[in-house]
Amino acid sequence: MPHSPHVPSPCRHPPEDTTPALYARLVRHGFRRHAAYPGAALAGAFTNTVFGVLRAYTLIALWQARPGLAGYDVADAVTFCFVTQAFIGPMQLFGGGLGIPERIRSGDIALDLVRPAPLQLWAFAEDLGRAAYLLAVRGVPPLLAGAALFGITAPDGPARWAALAAGLLAAFAVSFGWRYLVALSVCWLTDDRGVNVLSLVLTTFFSGMLLPLGLFPGALGEVAAALPWAAIVQAPADLYLGTAPIGPTLAFQAFWTVVLAGLGVLGTRAIRHRVVIQGG
Amino acid sequence: MVRTYALLIWTWTRSAAAYPASFALAAVFTTVTAAVDLGVILVVFANTTALAGFSRDEVLFLYGAASLAFCVTDLLIGNIDRVSGHIRAGTLDVVLIRPAAAWVQLAADRFVPARIGRVLQAAAVLGHSVAVIGPDWRRAWMIPVMLATGIVIFAALWTLAGALQFLLTDAPEVVNSFTYGGQQLTQYPLSVYGRDLVRGVTYVLPLAFVNWQPGLYVLGRPDPCGTPEFTRFLGPAAALLLSLLAALAWRQGIRHYRSTGSQG
Numbered sequence: 286m287p288h289s290p291h292v293p294s295p296c297r298h299p300p301e302d303t304t305p306a307l308y309a310r311l312v313r314h315g316f317r318r319h320a321a322y323p324g325a326a327l328a329g330a331f332t333n334t335v336f337g338v339l340r341a342y343t344l345i346a347l348w349q350a351r352p353g354l355a356g357y358d359v360a361d362a363v364t365f366c367f368v369t370q371a372f373i374g375p376m377q378l379f380g381g382g383l384g385i386p387e388r389i390r391s392g393d394i395a396l397d398l399v400r401p402a403p404l405q406l407w408a409f410a411e412d413l414g415r416a417a418y419l420l421a422v423r424g425v426p427p428l429l430a431g432a433a434l435f436g437i438t439a440p441d442g443p444a445r446w447a448a449l450a451a452g453l454l455a456a457f458a459v460s461f462g463w464r465y466l467v468a469l470s471v472c473w474l475t476d477d478r479g480v481n482v483l484s485l486v487l488t489t490f491f492s493g494m495l496l497p498l499g500l501f502p503g504a505l506g507e508v509a510a511a512l513p514w515a516a517i518v519q520a521p522a523d524l525y526l527g528t529a530p531i532g533p534t535l536a537f538q539a540f541w542t543v544v545l546a547g548l549g550v551l552g553t554r555a556i557r558h559r560v561v562i563q564g565g
Numbered sequence: 566m567v568r569t570y571a572l573l574i575w576t577w578t579r580s581a582a583a584y585p586a587s588f589a590l591a592a593v594f595t596t597v598t599a600a601v602d603l604g605v606i607l608v609v610f611a612n613t614t615a616l617a618g619f620s621r622d623e624v625l626f627l628y629g630a631a632s633l634a635f636c637v638t639d640l641l642i643g644n645i646d647r648v649s650g651h652i653r654a655g656t657l658d659v660v661l662i663r664p665a666a667a668w669v670q671l672a673a674d675r676f677v678p679a680r681i682g683r684v685l686q687a688a689a690v691l692g693h694s695v696a697v698i699g700p701d702w703r704r705a706w707m708i709p710v711m712l713a714t715g716i717v718i719f720a721a722l723w724t725l726a727g728a729l730q731f732l733l734t735d736a737p738e739v740v741n742s743f744t745y746g747g748q749q750l751t752q753y754p755l756s757v758y759g760r761d762l763v764r765g766v767t768y769v770l771p772l773a774f775v776n777w778q779p780g781l782y783v784l785g786r787p788d789p790c791g792t793p794e795f796t797r798f799l800g801p802a803a804a805l806l807l808s809l810l811a812a813l814a815w816r817q818g819i820r821h822y823r824s825t826g827s828q829g
Contacts, residue, residue: 328736335742339749339758343609343616346757350613476587482594486601495605502611 307402308410315414326419329374330426337370337427340495341435347500355499361526362497364438367431368522369494374423375416375453376460376517378494380484382415383408385468386477394472395560405549409461416457440525448531452524455538459516462545463488469552472559493519513541569665573673574641581678591679599636599683602752603628603690617756618789622697624754626784629691630708630776631751634715636687638723640680642672645723646744648730648818649737658824667819671727700783707797711779714800718775721804721811722747728811731818743770751775756789763790771807774800 319326341363348359357365372378385408388394397404431437440446467484471477489495492514501509509515516538523529581588606628610621619627648671651657660670695708726740733739747770755763755777766772781788782797 322735324735325738328733328738332738332742332746335746336749338762339746342758342762343753346617346753347609347613349617350615354612479590479594482598486597490601490604495601496608500608500612502608 308406311407311410312414312417315411316418317414318411319415319418323422326374326422327426329419330423333370333373333423334427334430337367337431338434340370341366341431355497356528357497357499357526360436360438361528363431363435364526365493365497365522367427367435367437368525369518370427370431371420371424372456372494372518372521374419376456377412377416377419377464378460378488378492378518380464380467380481380488382412383464383468385465386471389468389471389556394556398557398560403553405465405546405553408465409458412461412464413457416460420453438526440527444531445524445527448535449521449524451535452521452538455535455542456517456521458542459513459538459545462542462549463513463517465549466545466552469549469556472556488514488517491515492517493522497522513545516541566666566669570669570673573670574676574678577673577676578678588679591677592682594682595677595680596682596686599632599686602632602749603686606752617754619754619756622694623784625690626694626698627754627776627780628752629687629694630711630780631715631748632687633684633691634712634775635719635748635751636680636683637712637716638719640677640684642720642723643680644674644676645672645727646730646737646740647671647674648727649734652731652734652822655824657822661819661822668724668815698784701785704783704785707779707783711776711783711800714779714804715775717804718771718800718807719744719747721807722770724811724815725807728814728818731822747772747775751777760790767792767796771800771803774803 344362344366345359348354348357348362352358354362385394385397385404388397394404397407400407428437432439440449463484467477467480470480474480491498491509491512493509498506498509498515498519500506510519520529520534520538524531524534581591606621606624609616610624614620616624645668648657651660651671657667660667663670695705723744726744729740730737750758750766751772755766755773763773767774767778778788778792778797779800788796
């Protein structure tokens with residue numbers, strides 16, 4: 286479809302189409318799309334559990350050598366391990382989850398950009414549905430296995446549960462914000478494998494998924510704790526354990542949510558121009 | 566069989582070499598991804614001098630040995646676990662009517678020469694740790710035996726994973742627990758793990774013979790779990806036994822495969 290810069294930008298949508306009902310429908314759609322493959326989700330849960338058991342033993346050995354490391358006791362460390370394994374699915378820690386890269390390559394993104402809802406919110410709503418499904422089906426089994434095999438702890442008291450719920454939502458928002466930027470980068474890089482690998486390494490290593498960030502030595506630990514990936518895993522895990530103050534942790538997550546969402550808005554604007562230029 | 570395999574991987578290598586910059590980048594990327602596990606070990610030993618009785622260099626020795634065996638296997642036949650994808654896409658039928666063994670075709674399918682980067686990374690870690698530890702040279706003959714055993718055990722494991730996918734067409738990720746899980750398990754001294762788990766990977770799924778039992782011999786250490794001295798040398802026998810089992814399972818998988826097309 287030939288676009289020219291003189292054609293009015295399609296970003297003015299009729300307000301009745303961007304109602305909360307639309308987004309609720311998109312969340313439900315994202316949920317149901319993943320619910321169509323329960324076998325795949327349960328297989329993922331099984332694998333995440335097996336790795337959780339293996340990682341737990343390593344952490345137990347480390348905490349036996351150095352009790353109280355990073356402010357955790359052994360029970361905290363093992364709980365941390367299974368909680369982070371439970372995050373792999375919903376937080377999509379190995380990357381991807383968004384259909385945007387394929388749609389940029391095929392050119393279908395041009396259609397997405399003229400839809401009566403902004404691409405970023407649309408993708409966010411669908412991804413939220415995906416995360417909700419995977420939290421239930423891929424997140425709960427590792428926690429149950431951890432409780433049965435190692436006696437991991439659960440948050441006590443409604444205040445901690447409320448903080449955890451808020452922390453999970455914020456962690457998801459940061460995870461989405463980061464993956465959205467990675468997905469948009471396809472518009473500039475014909476081959477996205479490099480960005481994906483970079484994102485995978487940064488997300489697994491600096492989120493706390495592999496080791497609690499408190500173990501990172503010196504300045505590396507301080508830097509890692511301030512980066513956005515810490516808001517995806519380390520922060521909600523600390524809210525689960527009750528090992529971090531609730532207010533500052535949520536504020537930290539909110540900060541990265543806003544920063545990444547803002548960059549996402551700029552990125553969406555940039556690809557809109559790029560699509561117009563390529564089309565015309 | 567070997568000639569067919571060599572021809573297939575050479576074809577994939579030539580196609581990858583057509584884009585040398587992309588090939589070089591992919592090699593760097595796979596090396597970087599593999600280095601994450603190494604980073605975890607280094608961070609662990611930034612906090613402690615010993616893990617379950619083993620020093621940093623000893624753990625790096627075990628990591629290097631297991632990683633080298635795993636990465637060589639992954640390079641050579643790592644795509645054998647895409648059976649479920651072939652079944653769903655219908656391409657397994659095409660594989661079966663070609664005049665070459667299905668295992669060879671699937672093992673060489675989409676061969677990724679860039680995975681050589683990870684092999685080199687693992688070899689560098691192993692070489693470095695051997696140089697630092699300086700094991701008794703009368704025991705060092707075990708190192709090549711250990712690597713060969715490890716490659717055979719992992720190859721059998723990948724084959725079992727592929728065979729299992731004839732049953733688990735819709736949930737292929739389950740087999741990652743055994744293949745990548747086996748890699749994760751063997752990165753650390755087995756004395757880290759619970760007694761039942763160690764028994765399981767010694768007598769049922771013989772991952773203990775990839776690097777742990779022969780590694781103890783090279784390091785000249787008794788087994789903290791108390792197995793007798795002669796188990797250090799059982800690796801090749803265990804590898805052979807597992808290979809036979811894997812071959813049987815693979816045959817069963819192929820024999821019982823019924824194409825969706827053939828049922829009319």
